Amino acid sequence: MFENLTNKLESIFSKLKSAPSLTEEQVDSGLKEIRLALLEADVALSVVKEFISNVKPKAIGQEIIKSTSPGQMIVKIVYDELVTILGSKNEEINLKAVPPISILLVGLQGSGKTTSAAKLASLIQNKHKKKVMVASLDVYRPAAQEQLKLLAEKNDIQCLPIVDNQQPLDISKRALNAANLNGSDVIIFDTAGRTQIDLPMMSEIKKIKEITNPVETILVADSLTGQIAVNIAKEFDTVVNLSSIILTRVDGDARGGAALSMKQVTGKPIKYIGVGEKVSDFEMFHPDRLANRILGMGDVVTLVEKAAQNLGEEKIKETEEELKKGIFTMDTYLSQLRQMKKMGGMEGVMSMLPGVNKMKAKIDQANIDEKMLIENEAIILSMTKKEKENPKIISGSRRKRISKGAGVDVSKINKLLKQFKMMSDMMKKMSQGKKIPSGMIPDEMLNQLK
Numbered sequence: 001m002f003e004n005l006t007n008k009l010e011s012i013f014s015k016l017k018s019a020p021s022l023t024e025e026q027v028d029s030g031l032k033e034i035r036l037a038l039l040e041a042d043v044a045l046s047v048v049k050e051f052i053s054n055v056k057p058k059a060i061g062q063e064i065i066k067s068t069s070p071g072q073m074i075v076k077i078v079y080d081e082l083v084t085i086l087g088s089k090n091e092e093i094n095l096k097a098v099p100p101i102s103i104l105l106v107g108l109q110g111s112g113k114t115t116s117a118a119k120l121a122s123l124i125q126n127k128h129k130k131k132v133m134v135a136s137l138d139v140y141r142p143a144a145q146e147q148l149k150l151l152a153e154k155n156d157i158q159c160l161p162i163v164d165n166q167q168p169l170d171i172s173k174r175a176l177n178a179a180n181l182n183g184s185d186v187i188i189f190d191t192a193g194r195t196q197i198d199l200p201m202m203s204e205i206k207k208i209k210e211i212t213n214p215v216e217t218i219l220v221a222d223s224l225t226g227q228i229a230v231n232i233a234k235e236f237d238t239v240v241n242l243s244s245i246i247l248t249r250v251d252g253d254a255r256g257g258a259a260l261s262m263k264q265v266t267g268k269p270i271k272y273i274g275v276g277e278k279v280s281d282f283e284m285f286h287p288d289r290l291a292n293r294i295l296g297m298g299d300v301v302t303l304v305e306k307a308a309q310n311l312g313e314e315k316i317k318e319t320e321e322e323l324k325k326g327i328f329t330m331d332t333y334l335s336q337l338r339q340m341k342k343m344g345g346m347e348g349v350m351s352m353l354p355g356v357n358k359m360k361a362k363i364d365q366a367n368i369d370e371k372m373l374i375e376n377e378a379i380i381l382s383m384t385k386k387e388k389e390n391p392k393i394i395s396g397s398r399r400k401r402i403s404k405g406a407g408v409d410v411s412k413i414n415k416l417l418k419q420f421k422m423m424s425d426m427m428k429k430m431s432q433g434k435k436i437p438s439g440m441i442p443d444e445m446l447n448q449l450k
């Protein structure tokens with residue numbers, strides 16, 4: 001995610017930070033490089049201009065240049081400005097209305113509306129504890145309604161039953177009735193898209209809006225299309241008046257131009273981002289956390305929250321309690337490994353840890369994959385209860401027995417035990433409220449994982 005931009009900024013900043021003192025010229029040339037990096041990331045020119053004109057007077061100020069760590073202070077100034085252009089604060093979905101509350105998703109074909117409908121429904125159900133129903137108004141694309149129905153079924157979301165040959169406006173009315181009857185708090189309407197903006201689509205959306213009276217009209221836009229996504233948002237907003245934006249495929253976006261321009265250009269906040277195809281690959285848009293990620297400082301908070309979502313609040317509290325007491329057993333580790341699998345494997349987890357971007361290549365090299373997770377699971381399951389509680393007792397002969405049980409080489413057991421030790425130390429630090437310092441994932445740990 002945004003790795004091109006992150007890499008460029010990291011190298012610009014490492015130059016600035018390594019200099020013991022900075023001249024005005026050096027700062028100026030650093031800012032020129034930042035400007036170029038933003039433009040190459042496909043950030044709108046107007047946004048780049050404003051960004052630089054806000055950063056410049058602060059960065060060139062005498063108190064910065066004369067300070068003991070000028071580079072570090074410039075990073076902070078850039079960080080603050082990034083947060084500002086990203087929209088400053090995070091905004092939740094608006095659910096303040098009399099139920100059933102309508103939410104309308106609009107956007108071009110393939111932008112991710114149907115997937116996002118299921119993601120958003122699942123989030124509202126799990127996090128906001130509301131009863132949600134989804135309804136597809138896409139009668140144009142073959143099997144579009146079926147797609148939403150299957151997604152809903154798979155994720156325990158209620159879906160309006162499909163009635164053949166019914167038209168969008170009639171489906172909307174039926175959905176409102178159904179929601180009233182079955183006591184749904186929220187209905188999410190998934191609409192049809194076109195390959196490009198056209199008048200019949202817009203006028204249909206306007207009519208649907210009149211009937212459903214949504215509290216949120218959300219544009220679902222594809223991050224990969226950069227400035228095109230921003231322009232589409234402007235056009236949609238002019239005609240149907242948007243309330244917010246869901247940006248999809250952020251997982252595959254190396255540049256980040258759409259995310260960085262959207263708020264400033266359209267005035268509408270990005271509320272959520274799609275970071276993968278699974279229903280759980282959906283995150284709130286936090287300007288501060290994203291700025292952290294972009295500047296290569298990682299995003300530990302999102303990581304912890306994601307774990308909480310997947311594990312369930314209670315289990316997380318239990319684990320937290322255990323960790324606070326310094327208890328970290330193989331069972332805790334096993335549940336973490338399983339968590340990792342759910343969160344997209346090691347790579348998904350690593351990408352959110354501080355200072356990891358630089359090590360991306362190494363991680364790729366290490367070829368950390370599902371296989372490693374599966375093997376480790378087998379190893380832990382081959383341990384006795386005592387061994388799991390106190391891995392220190394796992395001697396040579398025990399290692400041999402475990403390796404037979406798990407069907408892996410003894411060297412894999414050794415590796416896992418080392419990993420366990422390292423994780424256990426790291427968890428202890430985290431539980432004491434210590435932040436993992438940047439670059440904490442040391443080479444040795446990556447080597448462990450190979």
Ligand SMILES: Nc1nc2c(ncn2[C@@H]2O[C@H](COP(=O)(O)OP(=O)(O)O)[C@@H](O)[C@H]2O)c(=O)[nH]1
Nearest residue numbers: 109110111112113114115248249274275276277
């Ligand atoms: N990688 C990734 N794929 C996504 C994301 N959101 C949607 N997709 C995929 O994009 C394709 C089109 O999505 P769909 O919801 O059918 O788009 P719609 O035509 O707007 O309803 C599907 O294959 C989805 O799995 C995302 O955030 N990340």
Ligand SMILES: [Mg+2]
Nearest residue numbers: 113114138144
């Ligand atoms: Mg669709």
